[in-house]
Amino acid sequence: MARTKRTAAKGTRYYRHTLPVRLMHWINVIVLVILLMSGLNIFNAHSALYWGEQSYRGVPPFLVLGSKVDEEGEVSGITRIFGHDFDTTGFLGVSRDAEGDMGERGFPSWLTIPATRWLAMARRWHFFFAWLLVLNGVCFVGYSLASRHLHRDILPTRKDLHSIGASVVDHLRFRRPKGEAARHYNVLQKLAYLSVVFLLLPLVILMGFGMSPALDALVPGWVGIFGGRQSVRTIHFIVAWALVLFTIIHVFQVIVNGFWNNLRSMITGYFRVEPEVDDE
Amino acid sequence: MSEKSRLTRRNFLTRLFVAASATALGGCQKLSESPWFVKILGFGEKATRRVQRLVLPRKAVAQEFTEAELSPQFRSNGTFMPRNPAYLAMAEGGFAGYRLEVGGLVEHPGTFSLADIRALPSREQITRHDCVEGWSAIGKWKGARLSALLEAVQLKPTARYVVFHCADPMGEDGSSPYYESIDLEDAFHPQTILAYELNGETLPVKNGAPLRLRLERQLGYKMAKYVMRLEVVEDFSHIAGGKGGYWEDRGYEWYAGI
Secondary structure (H helix, E strand, O other): HHHHHHHHHHOOOOOOOOOOHHHHHHHHHHHHHHHHHHHHHHOOOOEEOOOOEEEEEEEEOOOEEEEEEOOOEEEEEEEEEOOOOEOOOOEEEEEEOOOOEEEEEOHHHOOOOOOOOOHHHHHHHHHHHHHHHHHHHHHHHHHHHHHOOOHHHOOOOHHHHHHHHHHHHHOOOOOOOOOOHHHHOHHHHHHHHHHHHHHHHHHHHHHHHHHHHHHHHOOHHHHHHOHHHHHHHHHHHHHHHHHHHHHHHHHHHHHHOOOOHHHHHHHHHHHEOOOOOOOO | OOOHHHHHHHHHHHHHHHHHHHHHHHHHHHHHHHHHHHHHOHHHHHHHHHHHHHHOOOOOOOOOOOOHHOOOOOOOOOOOOOOHOOOOOHHOOOOOOOOOOEOEEOOOEEOOHHHHHOOOOEEEEEEEEEEOOOEEEEEEEEEHHHHHHHHOEEEEOOOOOOOEEEEEEEOOOOOOOOEEEEEEEHHOOOOOOEEEEEEEOOOOOOHOOOOEEEOOOOHHOOOOOEEEEEEOOOOOOOOOOOOOOHHHHHHOOOOOOO
């Protein structure tokens, strides 16, 4: 029994992530962080969101990161969602900059690139890294198809799809897969990666295109399918935060499922699998 | 490994992560201020311009809307009342003394009164104005086709850009007049007009009276208001900051297609 335990603790290593996948993963990490933060700086130039083609159809924006001044001249940050006001001083609407000065800005300076209110520069960062995101994405999809990474590792099998319920239960109980099962992504993981690669990222890019007055002219009216230019801006914003939500869950899963093992596998490629041991 | 040392390692890593993030953020600010890096970032704009010009047919038109979709109030942005005594005096007189100067690389330089401009082939369009800040508004514009004006003065073979010199000084002291420039592909686009009417009425001062540019496939800052003089040039590096526009001289992209 003791011998089994020793081998059990050691487990076996296998080569999980190929070099291109690791490389493209970390490029994506850097690119997405910069896109989010420069995007928030761009948002701060007009920190309100609308639905429809335009911003001035007589309907107030449904989200505003603004401010108000009381009788004593005290400025507070106000987040208005569907007409309801929330005091968010210090974080949204009004916050301190690196020098500690309170100022009116939608998102705080520590969340934006550049840290200062600087639309022209934020746009430069955003569009340069947007190109990297597109190129990296094209490379990833091309590589995944050519190397069959997509078919082998990411597309759920029929068996996978039948086990969604069981997988949900496993996740809720934080039960870690062992042995053979740990060599593959589980079905929820596969669906999450698929939707990020083929739904969220393409959508956020497409919504970026939709804000371009030049690309709007490519097929007049296509932006209207998504509700209009201001809707497209709103969807771009929401999908960006959906990607943040994915990242939080992703990192959480990495931490609870063996932080060092997972991190190492995304750096060196090698992942350690714990063999299946009976519970007795 | 004891619980204590694990916590210290976690603490250490957290601190390392926070320190690294702070350094990275400070680094982004520093990089934004270093010319070489800004130049690299500028490749994004070049790529965007090339690709958009490649995929977009020359005459592809921006979406047009119906009267029902008009913004109740067309927002004024940037200058709403030029700090320019000569302009204000002219506005007082209903722009009767206004003359648009057209010069540079043209065969027949000259001046045009508002009546001359109104006599040129015109176009009316209900379009969406997209500001670089993020907002949009829909307005109905009527104006002279820029192509008709340029055909009237005949461009010289070396002509490449049209520069719009404006009456509104951007500096508090009356300095730095607004200006913009577009290339000939945009200048001859059917929706490129010198607008003199907004929503069926004479263009108000806050929206750029008596003439403003409409360039529907680019962002708002390209659409110069209070246009006083057109200068056709081969390149614009000798004008003001040399980047082809007031905002371009302050870091915005010359090509504002996105």
